[in-house]
Amino acid sequence: MFTETITHAGGTSTGNASAPHVLVVLRRAVHRGCTLDFTTSGGASITWTARRLIGDNVQAMSRSITFAPHLPVAQALTDATCDDLLLIDSSRDARYDPVRRVLTNGFWRIPPAATARLRARGLVEVDDDQRVRRSLTARIGYFARGHRTRTTEPAGWQYAADRGLLTAGLNKPGRRAGMTYSAGSVALCTCGFARHAGDRAEARRHVTGHRHEVAADFARSLVAEP
Ligand SMILES: [Zn+2]
Incomplete structure (x- = not known):
């Protein structure tokens, strides 16, 4: 989950946003050529200039949408954690083993303590079939860290x-x-x-x-x- 802050003509408004919603907004921003930036905490900002005709004058106003993650990942992204996330990202068949409480694809295995940490910090998502992938905040944080x-x-x-x-x-x-x-x-x-x-x-x-x-x-x- 993210806190979404929108700056518009009447001021600012905030609300909660899911990762899929963030991706929808980012897709629109990419197509419109908005200015983007990402944070090590896993957040994103989108800025653009809105032009409005007032009388005979075109008024330019800056607008923005920012997404701040409820669970910031900057502190959690240690070198060891980043290595684990790379393993997960490199494997199409990474899964969570609920019995051993590890993440594995058969060749490699992330120990229970590290697995628990990755899940608690919101760095990975596990779907109903126990398939694992990096979360949006983890992908953004990893990018910004670089x-x-x-x-x-x-x-x-x-x-x-x-x-x-x-x-x-x-x-x-x-x-x-x-x-x-x-x-x-x-x-x-x-x-x-x-x-x-x-x-x-x-x-x-x-x-x-x-x-x-x-x-x-x-x-x-x-x-x-x-
Ligand atoms: Zn650079």
Whole structure:
């Protein structure tokens, strides 16, 4: 279950949403080219600009829908848990064995304690035939975990020699004599994405662009699944 928050012309409204409902909304958002983002807790946000004709003027208003999971998965997604989820995802025939209380496909077996944890944290879903698959929050959380972004602090004023520069730096008397200024910042993502920028604002734009790009790809793969 998710808490759905919708921002519309009259303010915001909230309610509960099931995973299938989230997928329906995401499918629509993908087709309409909305801006998407996903969180490590397993949530999603959809934003777009609504244009309304008021008199002779077109007014642009930002709109959004966010889904926050009732059971956030960020803390639960440890390396070991992610390995277990990959096992489950890689097997078409993963099942829950109610007698041994394990998840298994015959070749591998996730021990009872880990199995209980995966179920209690809402990371897997077991259907009536005991078939197991990763939950929507687990898939979203796993994706977001692979794309944690940041920008580096600009170096600012530094002594030219400290930066390995041959310039003598600022040739003025005072505190900054012999120093050079660097506003440069790097946009980084845990997936390996890195982009150098002239300043931090530009680096943040690179981060945003990267997030939107990978989130759109991920959303397309989510809604394409049967
Ligand atoms: Zn990334």
